[in-house]
Amino acid sequence: MNVDRDVQVWTQERLVRGAILFFWACFWLFNVVDKAIGGSTFLWVGRDRFAQFQKYFASAGLESPLIADAALYVAAALEVFALVFFAGALWNFVARRVNEARSWCFIGIVITLVTFTFFSIGDHLFGDRFELLEHTLFWFVTLASWGVYVRLEGKDSQSPQEHARQSGRSKWGRSVAAWAGALVVVTTASVFKYNTDFFYRRTAALEAELVGEDLFKVAFPFLGGSQVFEATLAKFKREHPDKSIDHIYTAPNPLRLKKADALIFYIATKDRVAANPDEASTHE
Secondary structure: OHHHHHHHHHHHHHHHHHHHHHHHHHHHHHHHHHHHHOOEEOOEEOOOHHHHHHHHHHHOOOOOHHHHHHHHHHHHHHHHHHHHHHHHHHHHHHOOOHHHHHHHHHHHHHHHHHHHHHHHHHHHHHOOHHHHHHHHHHHHHHHHHHHHHHHOOOOOOOOHHHHHHHHHHHHHHHHHHHHHHHHHHHHHHHHHHHHHHHHHHHOOOOOOEEEEOOEEEEEEEOOOOHHHHHHHHHHHHHHOOOEEEEEEEEOOHHHOOOOOOEEEEEEEEEEOOOOOOOOOOOOO
C-alpha cells in the first residue's frame, strides 16, 4: 500500500515538474514566433513589437529605428536562449536525465529573470505601468516555478544510463548552441526585414475605404503618429474634392474587427456646398 502511494506521489510530482518545463518552453516559443512573424497574419494575431519599441524610444526623443531595432535584437536573443534551455530541460526530463534537466532548467530560469528585469527597466524608463505590472508578475512566477521544481525534485534519481552518455554531451551542447545561434539570426533578420518593409507606416498617408454612403473607414497602424493622421486627411481631401469632412469618429473596441495594434476611425462626409473646403470638425 505504501509502495503504491509512493509511486502515485512520484507520478504527481513528475507531472507538475514536466508541466512547468512544458509551459515555459511553449511560452518562449510563441514569443520567438511572434517576433519572427512581426505582426498579424493568417491564423496569428500577434503584437507588432517593432512598432511598440519604436514608439517607446520615440517618446523619449530617440527617433532612429536603429535604436529600437537594437533593443528588439537583445530582447529576441534573450527569448531565444530561454526557449533553448527550457526545451533542453524538457528533453532531458523526458529522457529521465534528472541532473541534466535541473541544470538546463536553472539556466533557463536565470535567463528568464534577466529578460523580465530588462523589460521592467524599459517599462520604468518609458512610463508603461501596465507592462511593468505584467513583467513584475512574470518575474515572481518565474522564481516560484524554480522553487516548486526544486521542491518536487526529491523523488527522482540519476539513471544509471546517464553516466554512459557523458562523452556525447559536449557534442550535443555544440549542436544546441548552433541551433540557438541560428534562431537568433532568423529572428534578427525578420525584425530587420520588418523594419525595412514597414517603417514607412510612421509617416505615410493611409487609404480611406468607402464603407457606406458618405462614410469612409481608415485603419490606423500602431506605428503611426500625428504625421500619419495629418497626411491621411490631406490625401483624402485631394482624392475627394467633391466631399467635405463633416466629422471624424473612432470605432468602439468591439468593432475594431480584430485588427491587432490598430485604431479604426471613420470619416463622415457630405457633398461640398460651402465655399470653404477645409472646414471640418473632429470628435473622438
